[in-house]
Amino acid sequence: MSSLFPALVSGSTARRPALRFGDRSLTYAELAASAGALAARLDGRERVAVWATPSLETAVGVVAALLAGVPAVPLNPKSGEGELGHILGDSAPSLVLAEPGVELPSPVSDLERVDVQVGAAGQDTPARPGTEPDDPAAPALVVYTSGTTGPPKGAVIPRRAIASTLDALADAWQWTGDDVLVHGLPLFHVHGLILGILGPLRRGAAVRHLGRFSAEGVTRELGTGATMLFGVPTMYHRLAEALVEDTELAKALGGARLLVSGSAALPVHDHERITAATGRRVVERYGMTETLMNTSVRADGEPRPGTVGVPLPGVDVRLVEEDGTTIASYDADGTPTGTYDGETVGEIQVRGPNLFTEYLNRPDATAAAFTEDGWFRTGDMAVVDPDGSVRIVGRKATDLIKSGGYKIGAGEIENALLEHPAVREAAVTGEPDEDLGERIVAWIVPADPEAPPAAEELADHVARRLAPHKRPRTVRFLTSLPRNDMGKILKRALPDAVAKAPKHD
CATH class of the missing domain: 3.30.300.30 (ANL, C-terminal domain)
Known part of the structure; x- marks a missing residue:
C-alpha cells in the first residue's frame, strides 16, 4: 500500500508545521529526519512499546515505528504495575521508546530503553520512505482495551484500518492539509493518537497539542489560526460551563471550522448551550478500539445533536436483535433499509477495512467477537432515526x-x-x-x-x-x-x- 504519511516525503510540505506541543514544534522536514533516524534503529524488531506521554517524543516514536514497519504498543503512563505487567507480558515488546528524562516505573523499566531524540539531533538523516510495509494487513499498532470485563485485550490494528479510517474522515469532515487541529487528549488510545496525531499527519496538516486540556488553551489556539478541535464530552461540558462568562472563548469556538466530540455521547443540553453561545455545532462520531471509526455526522450535513451520523465510506453497519434478526442496515449508497423508526433497539454490528485483525494471543476472544457471517459485534445498542442517523442508546452489557x-x-x-x-x-x-x-x-x-x-x-x-x-x-x-x-x-x-x-x- 502507499505511504501512511505522504507529506513526510514530499518536498512541497518540508517547511510546513507538523507538530507542536507547548513551545516545542517540528516541521515536516524535521519530523521526517527525526522519525527516519529512529526508524533505522528499529529495523528487525518484532514489537516495541511507547511510553505515551503527551509529548513530541511520543508522536515521533509512533511515526518511526510505522515507518519501520514495527508494531507499536502505546502504554498509558497512569496505568498501575499490575496492568502494565499484563500488557508487557502479553505483547512482549523488545524495547520501550520514551521521552528523555522521564522515569519509567517497574516493570517498564526492565525493558531496553531508547530515548526518542527530536529536533536538531539526527537532522542530517533523511526519512526512509522505502521501509514502510506494502501489505495493508501488516500490523501497525497493538492498542489495549479498557479491560472492563477482565484483563485488557490487545487489539491488533492493521495499516489498512488506519488509512481507511483517516481517509473516510477526511471525506466526512472535509479535512485537508490546510487544517490545524487542536486537542489535549492522551496519546495511548485511538482518539488521541490515531485521529489526533496520525490524522493530521496523513493529510499534511498540523496539530497543536495542549498538553493539558483547558479552556484558556482552546481559546489561545483557536484564536491564532487553528481550525479544528477534538475533545470528549467532559471537555465540551467544561467549555459549555465556561461559555457563560467567557466571551473570548465563545469567539474562538465560533471561528473554528469544525468541533468534534467522541469516545462517549455528548449530552444534547451541552450541544445546545455551545451552539447558542458560539453559533457552531459540535459534530459527533462513533468508533471503538477494535473498529476505529464507523459513523459520523458529516461536516456538510444537517445538524443532528444526539446522533453519531451515518456510516463512513466503506463501512457496513447493521442493527441486530438478540436472536440474530437484522432490524436495520444500509444499502450500497448509504440509504437505510428495514426498521428505522428511532425506537427499535438493536446491537450495532460492523464490517469493513477499518476493523482490527485479532486480539493478540486470544483466538477465543477474537472468534467470539465476530458473527458467523463475519460482522464484528460492538456491544453498543442503538436505533436508526427516520433520517438515517444512528443514535446510540447504551452498551448491551x-x-x-x-x-x-x-x-x-x-x-x-x-x-x-x-x-x-x-x-x-x-x-x-x-x-x-x-x-x-x-x-x-x-x-x-x-x-x-x-x-x-x-x-x-x-x-x-x-x-x-x-x-x-x-x-x-x-x-x-x-x-x-x-x-x-x-x-x-x-x-x-x-x-x-x-x-x-x-x-x-
Whole structure:
C-alpha cells in the first residue's frame, strides 16, 4: 500500500508545521529526519512499546515505528504495575521508546530503553520512505482495551484500518492539509493518537497539542489560526460551563471550522448551550478500539445533536436483535433499509477495512467477537432515526434495560435528566426488580448539593420528555460520578457508592 504519511516525503510540505506541543514544534522536514533516524534503529524488531506521554517524543516514536514497519504498543503512563505487567507480558515488546528524562516505573523499566531524540539531533538523516510495509494487513499498532470485563485485550490494528479510517474522515469532515487541529487528549488510545496525531499527519496538516486540556488553551489556539478541535464530552461540558462568562472563548469556538466530540455521547443540553453561545455545532462520531471509526455526522450535513451520523465510506453497519434478526442496515449508497423508526433497539454490528485483525494471543476472544457471517459485534445498542442517523442508546452489557416488557436505552434517559436545570451529571442503570424485571435507577450529581431536586420531580421530568415507562424508579444522589481517563462514566463502579448515597424511592 502507499505511504501512511505522504507529506513526510514530499518536498512541497518540508517547511510546513507538523507538530507542536507547548513551545516545542517540528516541521515536516524535521519530523521526517527525526522519525527516519529512529526508524533505522528499529529495523528487525518484532514489537516495541511507547511510553505515551503527551509529548513530541511520543508522536515521533509512533511515526518511526510505522515507518519501520514495527508494531507499536502505546502504554498509558497512569496505568498501575499490575496492568502494565499484563500488557508487557502479553505483547512482549523488545524495547520501550520514551521521552528523555522521564522515569519509567517497574516493570517498564526492565525493558531496553531508547530515548526518542527530536529536533536538531539526527537532522542530517533523511526519512526512509522505502521501509514502510506494502501489505495493508501488516500490523501497525497493538492498542489495549479498557479491560472492563477482565484483563485488557490487545487489539491488533492493521495499516489498512488506519488509512481507511483517516481517509473516510477526511471525506466526512472535509479535512485537508490546510487544517490545524487542536486537542489535549492522551496519546495511548485511538482518539488521541490515531485521529489526533496520525490524522493530521496523513493529510499534511498540523496539530497543536495542549498538553493539558483547558479552556484558556482552546481559546489561545483557536484564536491564532487553528481550525479544528477534538475533545470528549467532559471537555465540551467544561467549555459549555465556561461559555457563560467567557466571551473570548465563545469567539474562538465560533471561528473554528469544525468541533468534534467522541469516545462517549455528548449530552444534547451541552450541544445546545455551545451552539447558542458560539453559533457552531459540535459534530459527533462513533468508533471503538477494535473498529476505529464507523459513523459520523458529516461536516456538510444537517445538524443532528444526539446522533453519531451515518456510516463512513466503506463501512457496513447493521442493527441486530438478540436472536440474530437484522432490524436495520444500509444499502450500497448509504440509504437505510428495514426498521428505522428511532425506537427499535438493536446491537450495532460492523464490517469493513477499518476493523482490527485479532486480539493478540486470544483466538477465543477474537472468534467470539465476530458473527458467523463475519460482522464484528460492538456491544453498543442503538436505533436508526427516520433520517438515517444512528443514535446510540447504551452498551448491551450495562445500558440496555429491560423493564416492564420494554427495551430501554440508558443514554436517552441520561440526556433527558441532563436537561433538568438542577442536574449537573447523570448516569442511568438497571437493577433487578421482581415486578418489572429491571427497574431504572438514576444516579445524580445535583447542581446544588445542598438542595438536590426531588426524586419524583426528576421522574416526572423524564416521563414528560420521553415516555412514562422510561421514568426512573430509584434516584440516588452522589457528589461525583466515577470516570476513566477519557471521561467515560464507570457504571460498574456506581454500586460501590451505595452506602454513601441517600436513596429516594
